[in-house]
Amino acid sequence: MGFPTVYPTGTTIYDTSASWSGYTVFQAKDVGATIIDMNGNVVRQIRRLHGFPNRLLPDGSMIGSTGRRNNRYGYQDEKAVVQIDWSGKVNWRFDQYEYIEDPGEEPQWMARQHHDYQREGNPVGYYVPGMDPKVAGGNTLILCHKNLHNPKITDKRLLDDTIIEVDWEGNIIWEWVCSDHFTSLGFDETMKNTLYRNPNLHAEVGDGVADWIHLNSMSVLGPNNWFDEGDERFHPDNIIWSSRQTNIIAVVEKTSGNIVWQVGPDYHKSVAMRKMGWIIGPHHAHMIPRGLPGAGNILVFDNGGWAGYGTPNPGSINGFNNAQRDCSRVLEINPVTCEVVWKYTPVEAGFVNLADNYKFYSGYISSAQRLPNGNTLITEGADGRIFEITPAYELVWEYMSPFFALGANTNYLYRAYRYPYEWIPQLSKPMEQPVARIDPKSFRVPGGQEKEPENVMVFEAGDTFSSETQLCIVTDDEIE
Amino acid sequence: MPLTLYTATGCAKCNVVRRFLDDHDLSFTEYNVRDADNTGFREFYASHRLSILRGKDGIYFPILFNGRKVYQDLLPILGFLQSGDRPLRFFLPSEQPKGWVGGIHTSAGDPTGVADLMAVLAHVRKSGFKVELFTDGSQPEVLQTIAEKKLGDRVIMEICGPPGLYRAITGKPLSAADLSLSIELAASFGDYRFRTVLLPFVRGDRGATGFLTTAEVAEIAELIKTVTGGNHHPFVVSSGYTGAVTGDHNQSTRTISLQELFAYRTAARRYLVKTEIEQRSGNLLQEEA
Structure with a gap:
């Protein structure tokens, strides 16, 4: 796709006046929990503190995990979720969800956590004015795995998703098992048939596990106007999740466990969903909390890529991963009307429509966080890019992760969060040095072309060039 | 004591009872409910309806009748045949x-x-x-x-x-x-x-x-x-x-x-x-x- 093999890492753009400046927290690939300032300086790194994801707490504490289960027997199972203070002391730990005895491994309790968790006090895990997560107490919602069989879904062993609520003492006080609600999720017969035959099986894990729905985000709705106006689907305690494999975003009623709101898996089903377009492999779907611009809307990183179960097509000979798109979108959706009220797509990013859509594209992982000034922090995870844009799509901060995987050419980055400086009272506020955008038309590496060409002539019989382009393709705009 | 055994075609438990009766030289009369003429069972059922259990798939077989009492399903029948x-x-x-x-x-x-x-x-x-x-x-x-x-x-x-x-x-x-x-x-x-x-x-x-x-x-x-x-x-x-x-x-x-x-x-x-x-x-x- 023409992605350069040489490119700068660290902060590449920083508009100090337009950015919502603070610390950015992420899990640096194969290193550990990492906190950078706006200029990309690592101000704190907790090596070997895993995190899927990492979260900062208002006293400088960090939540993460102790490590990952041997991938021969488990798939994306984090062993224990822990909260450590600034000195590294573990102040909270949860692992007692399942006692695991993998061959050749020390038997141990594991949380089997993956992708998300939420500490009481804050619905989404990122900074919301007046909604600090509890530091020394409170319950934690955790997204976990559980292996089980459900012949309604498939004859293969399921790697099912569960959501549990754990109190400060580590007692499980609530549990929601995704497969229990299979019949409520709106799969038609074609989808069910495809899913039954190929439920996203990881044959290499244990005796094979089917990651049939793959939930990848889970958060609480929190106080919102919809509920205040009488729409009980959006009770503040209800939980929203997104599913990478089925393209569903759904809200679970906390008291009953029922699905009370959803979009997908079939985006042809209603006019509003057709207008929204297919959400494919979504990540980090959450309701923007009260106190932030856009409060009450659903913000989601609509990855594109490949996902879904359904009718075979030229891109999917058996109906598995039958929805595909080679670009990403960030959508802000009114959950009542399903109207897209704000979006960031390759067009808003300034790329040539359709032809260059792939330039904003992360087919997996990724996230979007609404900031207090209305900006949005986006993690385009596949290529380790974190950036901040204004509501008018101006790119005001950009960072490319310099942390590459051990033994693989990737600096992918699951999810980044921006937090206020005050949340790390142990550190002095860092300097904020503007970083001007470098014009790639004139940027050269040493040894590259360092001067303007001298051997130039003009072919007088030729026309001058116009700004119009014809790129062998028809864009959506032209069709409409 | 005349024994009557009511069976159904393909009923494995019925075969076990039949074998037990044969092994113990106990004579019995058998009616298969699937027979074209199942009058014997229908008459028995009509007169002992209250003593016969029905499950979600219908009547449990085998059924044994000793002239006084109805025994139904494998273990109760064998228990009766074994212990009187x-x-x-x-x-x-x-x-x-x-x-x-x-x-x-x-x-x-x-x-x-x-x-x-x-x-x-x-x-x-x-x-x-x-x-x-x-x-x-x-x-x-x-x-x-x-x-x-x-x-x-x-x-x-x-x-x-x-x-x-x-x-x-x-x-x-x-x-x-x-x-x-x-x-x-x-x-x-x-x-x-x-x-x-x-x-x-x-x-x-x-x-x-x-x-x-x-x-x-x-x-x-x-x-x-x-x-x-x-x-x-x-x-x-x-x-x-x-x-x-x-x-x-x-x-x-x-x-x-x-x-x-x-x-x-x-x-x-x-x-x-x-x-x-x-x-x-x-x-x-x-x-x-």
């Missing part, structure tokens, strides 16, 4: 998957009839069926005899409470020694499961109706661990059961909720790491199917 009119009382209604017989309650039957029970089980297993046993811990000698003779394939052991609460829960006492021996025996089977069903009962000391506490369920788990020396035994803490196993449990006013069950699981997992919870309704024995 003396009731063994080991057998309760049970639906089992194909190839299994169940509802054999080793704690409920007449212990003096163990020899007859062994004969029945031996015939059933010889016929290719697997045998599921059920015990609440009492009469461990029955389970022990079955274990020694290797006549059982699976044991479901319901531990109603710590030994000191058995009388209050089941209406009859159970010694700690008997309960421990039953636990040990159950765990000696290749396929077994321990279960505690949370039912309301009247505590002798307080006179108030309540459920087992989390500490008491933990005590059960600890007992299993102590007796067996292992912490991996399958142990299920269950709610929602409304039928009676022993004693009258129909005094239920409510069942333990799923949310409440989590605390029981956490408590039990301190001793048995594979403890699970389940919400159930209906008759426990029937649900074993």
Whole structure:
């Protein structure tokens, strides 16, 4: 796709006046929990503190995990979720969800956590004015795995998703098992048939596990106007999740466990969903909390890529991963009307429509966080890019992760969060040095072309060039 | 005593009864309900309708009639044929998957009839069926005899409470020694499961109706661990059961909720790491199917 093999890492753009400046927290690939300032300086790194994801707490504490289960027997199972203070002391730990005895491994309790968790006090895990997560107490919602069989879904062993609520003492006080609600999720017969035959099986894990729905985000709705106006689907305690494999975003009623709101898996089903377009492999779907611009809307990183179960097509000979798109979108959706009220797509990013859509594209992982000034922090995870844009799509901060995987050419980055400086009272506020955008038309590496060409002539019989382009393709705009 | 056997085509249990009758040189008249002329069965059914059990798939076969009483399903029939009119009382209604017989309650039957029970089980297993046993811990000698003779394939052991609460829960006492021996025996089977069903009962000391506490369920788990020396035994803490196993449990006013069950699981997992919870309704024995 023409992605350069040489490119700068660290902060590449920083508009100090337009950015919502603070610390950015992420899990640096194969290193550990990492906190950078706006200029990309690592101000704190907790090596070997895993995190899927990492979260900062208002006293400088960090939540993460102790490590990952041997991938021969488990798939994306984090062993224990822990909260450590600034000195590294573990102040909270949860692992007692399942006692695991993998061959050749020390038997141990594991949380089997993956992708998300939420500490009481804050619905989404990122900074919301007046909604600090509890530091020394409170319950934690955790997204976990559980292996089980459900012949309604498939004859293969399921790697099912569960959501549990754990109190400060580590007692499980609530549990929601995704497969229990299979019949409520709106799969038609074609989808069910495809899913039954190929439920996203990881044959290499244990005796094979089917990651049939793959939930990848889970958060609480929190106080919102919809509920205040009488729409009980959006009770503040209800939980929203997104599913990478089925393209569903759904809200679970906390008291009953029922699905009370959803979009997908079939985006042809209603006019509003057709207008929204297919959400494919979504990540980090959450309701923007009260106190932030856009409060009450659903913000989601609509990855594109490949996902879904359904009718075979030229891109999917058996109906598995039958929805595909080679670009990403960030959508802000009114959950009542399903109207897209704000979006960031390759067009808003300034790329040539359709032809260059792939330039904003992360087919997996990724996230979007609404900031207090209305900006949005986006993690385009596949290529380790974190950036901040204004509501008018101006790119005001950009960072490319310099942390590459051990033994693989990737600096992918699951999810980044921006937090206020005050949340790390142990550190002095860092300097904020503007970083001007470098014009790639004139940027050269040493040894590259360092001067303007001298051997130039003009072919007088030729026309001058116009700004119009014809790129062998028809864009959506032209069709409409 | 004329014996009449009512069978259905393809009924494996009917074949087992027929073989038992032949092995013991007992003469009988057989009517197959699938025969074109099934007048014999229809007349019998019309006059004994109230004595014949029907399940969700229809009438259970085989049925044996001795001129005075109707015996239905494999084990009750074999029990009668083996012991005559003396009731063994080991057998309760049970639906089992194909190839299994169940509802054999080793704690409920007449212990003096163990020899007859062994004969029945031996015939059933010889016929290719697997045998599921059920015990609440009492009469461990029955389970022990079955274990020694290797006549059982699976044991479901319901531990109603710590030994000191058995009388209050089941209406009859159970010694700690008997309960421990039953636990040990159950765990000696290749396929077994321990279960505690949370039912309301009247505590002798307080006179108030309540459920087992989390500490008491933990005590059960600890007992299993102590007796067996292992912490991996399958142990299920269950709610929602409304039928009676022993004693009258129909005094239920409510069942333990799923949310409440989590605390029981956490408590039990301190001793048995594979403890699970389940919400159930209906008759426990029937649900074993």
